Amino acid sequence: MKPKPYHHGDLRNTLIETGIELISKEGLGGFSLRKIAAKCGVSHAAPYSHFKDMQELLAAMADHVTEQFTASLQESIEGQSDPMSAMEKLGTAYIAFFEQHPTYLPFLFFQSGIIIQVDEGAEDVPPYPPFAVFRQTGYRLFRSLGLPPELDGTMLMAYWSLVHGVASLLSSSGIRYSGNWQKVWQIILQSGGTANETDCP
Incomplete structure (x- = not known):
């Protein structure tokens, strides 16, 4: 396999992105600094100028994805005065983020070690x-x-299940769909996303 080129001074991000791609495809069992270095076309020692060990690289990978994901969602709802429109835009951004970075989802939710506390009030788990x-x-x-x-x-879990379900499907390498994933989200939202208190026990 031809090594991935990188721009001078940008090796850190190249290592992070290559690490995400590798771990999403092969899991933790196929993950090592040595293998990432080989894929980037640098010496085995090069990653240690940026990360002291594999755990530090894993943490940097999680931060890298989290920061981009948060910024994308925040930007999508800016200036949205209508709550339903804000939810639609948020879901659209959620799906678009993983359309652009399909390897991010399996890494983030299955390999990064993040903990998501759905309910508020858990002081031991930061949001x-x-x-x-x-x-x-x-x-x-x-x-x-x-x-x-x-x-x-x-209700929060219902809405999250809808949008995350679409993102999960499009991120799966084994699922082929020629249609518009954003349209799927919009149809779901229009048909089932306007639940009221009479729909829930």
């Missing part, structure tokens, strides 16, 4: 930034629909 944006947008929508706060957790 995961992208999900905090999603939760805030969801709560805003639920209040506009007149839903009681006791349904927040159930």
